[in-house]
Amino acid sequence: MKYRKLKSVALVALSMTLFANSAQAETLRVGMECTYAPFNYRTADGELTGYDVDVAKGVSSLIGAEVEFVCQKYDGMIPALLANKFDLIVASMSITEKRRKKIDFSSPYRISVGRLVGKKNGNFNLFNADGSVNVDGFDGVKVGLERASTYENWFVAKVPDANILRYDNNEAMYLDLQNGRTDVIMTNPMKAFLKFLSKEDGAGYEFVSPAINETEYFGVGVGIGLRKGNDELLGRINTALKQLTNDGSLEKYALKIFPFAIHPDKWVDLNY
């Protein structure tokens, strides 16, 4: 039994090296949660769909590889990749220094941003025309955000005198926004859209800021993960992602779900 298992592992490893060397008839096994709507999840018909799924399909078709999805719990994602259960992680995984010690990442295909939500026609004057912060505009404006989130770090750095209300969870923050205890909230625009703005409760509210994506505070974003030492594959993935960014495919994938794009507006090269 043990021997057979060993043998199959050896076979997989062998086939992997073969595939990496020959670009044709290659199958890329992609790990994702399959339960993380709207990025990777199954529809009622059992079909895998979402932004991550579109990206994985887009990349593999440009590379000329078949794609095969493997569902894996998020907390075991990196160990499973390292154990060769699949070849790529396309699971909305943020690129962090800690993870980069274990695996390689492609350039980001989705960004981490923050955005302010407030009442429609609230006459906010929080940002200048060029998208920079208008510090004076925050006079007398109460800003709700989650305690110790990246948004708090950004806010304290940019508008030190802002009147910040710190919440322990999102629900309380949205309740207070609707009650009028806080004037604006800073949050993840994708969540804000899916859970609030697109719902009845959020009808009187809108984004009152541009997307704020300073990587110094919010990180570079979400990338495709792969085992270290696959530089050739990494190169091909990056080329494919660059093409998907430039030809508008990534925007198209996002617009299926959100009324805005969620990829970096400028091509980001991670320095390895």
Add this chain to the structure above:
Amino acid sequence: MTFDFSLIFSSIPKLLSGLGLTLELLILSSFIGLVLAVFTLLMRISGRWFLMAPAVAYIYIFRGTPILVQIFVIYYGLPQFEFIRTGVLWPILREPFWCCVIALSLNAGAYVSEILRGGVLGVDKGVLEAASALGISKSQRFIYITSPIAIRLSLPAYCNDTISMTKATALASTVTLLEMTGVARTIVAQTFSPYEIFISVAIIYMVMAWMLQKGFGLLEIRMSRYLKATAG
């Protein structure tokens, strides 16, 4: 795990920036609570059922529910009603600070009125009989004879309640207020060092409790002078 003592010393000044708000909550709530308690006590011992019943109900409700739940009901529950949000009280109820003051005051009122009632019941009957024999009226008896003795009798329990109240102000951190515990939780979320920070904040609360205990102790000694005189 390593225990970073220097973090305790460096975090205490930051934590003290929340002390002002903690004290404001404590002093305001204790004061309003005391006023409420006196009125509730008078209703409770009035002997008239239509005054006693509301007092008993109020005490029962606020002693029977957690302060945290009371804060949540006032802070999150009330604004669910349209008439609250458009009503005259909204400027007060929209502020987390006042929501906490209301909850803590109502709570203190319920507990302290029972403490005072214990004091009133503890006054020696003989003293009151002597007073009435001297022709002192009922209201004068209450003001000049019952009250001073009842207050002295209530002091140890009242001290206890004030210390409880000091610690209950920490619950304000759950509704965005940056009093000491709120500051501590924010620092913990930034430094990932719960031990050091929470121990620091515990030390500050302990110092406050010690000061309250000492203060009430001195007050008690002062108010018991007449007992010493007779003993000596």
